[in-house]
Amino acid sequence: MLVEILAVILAPILSWVIYWSYRVHYFEKYLKNVPGTTGLPFLGHILEINSPKKLIEYVMKCYRLHNTNFKCYLGSQAYLNITDPEDLEFFLSSPIILRKSDAYNYLHSWAGEGLATGSGSRWKKHRKIVSPAFHFNKLEKFIDVFNTQSNILVNKLERESQKGDINVVPFVTRYALDIICETTMGTCLNAQDDPNSKYVYSSNLLTDIVIDRMFSPLLSIGVLYPFSRTYWRQKFALKVVHTYAKTVIANRRKDILRNLRMDENTISPCKNEKRNKKNIFLDILLDYSQTDNTFTEEQIREEVDTFIYGGHDTTASAISFTLYCLSRHPEIQRKAYEELKAIYFDDLQRKTTYKDLQEMSYLEMVIKESMRIYTPVPVIGRMIEEDTAWRDTILPKGLMIYLWLYCTHNSVNSGEDFERFNPERFNVDVSKSRHPFSFVPFSAGPRNCIGQKFAMMELKCTISAILRKFELCPPSFEQPIVLSSALVLKSNDGIYMKLKSRYS
Numbered sequence: 477m478l479v480e481i482l483a484v485i486l487a488p489i490l491s492w493v494i495y496w497s498y499r500v501h502y503f504e505k506y507l508k509n510v511p512g513t514t515g516l517p518f519l520g521h522i523l524e525i526n527s528p529k530k531l532i533e534y535v536m537k538c539y540r541l542h543n544t545n546f547k548c549y550l551g552s553q554a555y556l557n558i559t560d561p562e563d564l565e566f567f568l569s570s571p572i573i574l575r576k577s578d579a580y581n582y583l584h585s586w587a588g589e590g591l592a593t594g595s596g597s598r599w600k601k602h603r604k605i606v607s608p609a610f611h612f613n614k615l616e617k618f619i620d621v622f623n624t625q626s627n628i629l630v631n632k633l634e635r636e637s638q639k640g641d642i643n644v645v646p647f648v649t650r651y652a653l654d655i656i657c658e659t660t661m662g663t664c665l666n667a668q669d670d671p672n673s674k675y676v677y678s679s680n681l682l683t684d685i686v687i688d689r690m691f692s693p694l695l696s697i698g699v700l701y702p703f704s705r706t707y708w709r710q711k712f713a714l715k716v717v718h719t720y721a722k723t724v725i726a727n728r729r730k731d732i733l734r735n736l737r738m739d740e741n742t743i744s745p746c747k748n749e750k751r752n753k754k755n756i757f758l759d760i761l762l763d764y765s766q767t768d769n770t771f772t773e774e775q776i777r778e779e780v781d782t783f784i785y786g787g788h789d790t791t792a793s794a795i796s797f798t799l800y801c802l803s804r805h806p807e808i809q810r811k812a813y814e815e816l817k818a819i820y821f822d823d824l825q826r827k828t829t830y831k832d833l834q835e836m837s838y839l840e841m842v843i844k845e846s847m848r849i850y851t852p853v854p855v856i857g858r859m860i861e862e863d864t865a866w867r868d869t870i871l872p873k874g875l876m877i878y879l880w881l882y883c884t885h886n887s888v889n890s891g892e893d894f895e896r897f898n899p900e901r902f903n904v905d906v907s908k909s910r911h912p913f914s915f916v917p918f919s920a921g922p923r924n925c926i927g928q929k930f931a932m933m934e935l936k937c938t939i940s941a942i943l944r945k946f947e948l949c950p951p952s953f954e955q956p957i958v959l960s961s962a963l964v965l966k967s968n969d970g971i972y973m974k975l976k977s978r979y980s
């Protein structure tokens with residue numbers, strides 16, 4: 477009897493030991509010359525990377541130690557961390573290394589196999605369908621939305637700043653959510669006015685849950701997850717966001733069938749402004765679905781949720797960190813403000829036009845420099861599907877690749893003075909002297925960010941509106957920024973500043 481009990485206990489442990497040894501041996505056959513270690517037996521480096529804050533600390537520690545690409549292990553799974561621009565170019569330009577890594581699986585319940593998480597022929601097809609929506613002459617029409625929403629944001633910030641130091645992150649995040657919902661679905665979410673709405677609560681909750689699952693060994697195990705409280709909270713939040721998207725899609729389809737699409741002179745539900753709602757991303761998907769019945773309602777919903785996820789936290793991170801950089805560098809802020817004064821001439825409160833945005837060249841350099849130091853998407857993951865030659869070795873099937881844009885940006889790849897906030901490094905001549913993959917905040921190659929032009933327009937429009945209204949100053953207390961990195965870079969304790977109105 478005792479032998480049988482021991483056998484029952486020991487068999488799974490022994491299988492685990494054999495499995496772990498086999499897998500580590502399998503990866504090490506090819507990765508033995510890559511700097512880094514296999515970590516603790518059975519655990520790898522799990523204990524050092526158990527939160528978004530520890531992840532970025534750990535990665536920067538390894539990068540400073542090895543000064544190049546390095547490997548690490550989570551259990552028996554090997555991860556190759558890429559930091560060198562030449563290697564970023566290899567992976568990002570590859571027409572075959574296109575599948576996303578395991579970390580993106582946690583987004584599936586929310587955004588399904590939408591553009592950011594999908595792969596294979598379905599991803600290729602959807603990318604083709606969605607691309608026309610991001611043509612610059614379609615994007616131009618969204619300036620009205622940016623203007624309306626940034627006006628609301630500036631008013632909210634003004635009210636709040638009268639109380640003293642202000643954490644801009646929650647304001648900017650709700651603002652970005654309003655923008656992406658209106659441009660994607662043509663609906664007015666009103667997150668800025670109604671921060672406690674079910675949708676805002678649910679989308680924030682889903683973001684937090686994705687991050688929790690990435691770092692919690694228990695929540696990441698598929699069979700155990702349904703027994704956790706998080707699973708049931710996620711189920712509730714998913715129901716809210718999916719029902720919202722499905723209702724909007726169904727109503728919009730009815731409008732199209734009844735030929736009731738809004739034209740240039742109809743009133744948008746948002747702030748009663750005249751707006752051509754025909755340009756929303758959803759219409760491009762619905763129009764396509766009328767020509768191809770394999771493009772299902774569920775797939776449309778997944779793309780809508782993908783835009784909402786991919787298009788709001790990222791821009792909120794970039795806006796918040798740029799405001800932070802401006803508030804801590806008064807001389808650079810003064811130059812950016814001078815540029816705006818020259819563009820807006822005698823009416824700093826007027827609406828921004830597409831032409832204004834083209835003229836904001838110094839502000840664009842400021843935004844780029846901020847995205848270099850505080851890279852909004854610090855890391856991109858890929859999975860190797862077939863053995864692939866790389867340098868003098870083979871990347872074995874099943875290997876995960878983490879492309880650390882954050883490390884590449886925050887190193888001598890950006891110049892010897894890389895720790896200095898210096899927008900001038902993005903003037904045309906200096907930029908030319910660097911490797912083209914030394915600065916890729918929107919990624920590059922076939923899976924680059926489809927929303928990058930949209931994002932840059934939104935960033936310029938928002939930051940210029942805030943800068944025209946306020947002088948940004950440091951808060952009354954010292955705030956060291958502690959970074960946390962999951963899918964998007966965040967400051968652990970918010971981003972505080974003092975906003976002084978330039979006019980009343």
Ligand code: HEM
Nearest residue numbers: 591592786787790791794852853918919923925926927931
């Ligand atoms: C500052 C803002 C933004 C940054 C820094 C950013 C960055 C990125 C990065 C690094 C990727 C990953 C590409 C890869 O895996 O190689 C990506 C993908 C993507 N982004 Fe953005 N993004 C931003 C804003 C937006 C916006 C506003 C939208 C939508 C309107 C958007 C939609 C997407 C989509 C759909 C993908 C997946 C593309 C694909 O895999 O084909 N992004 N973005």
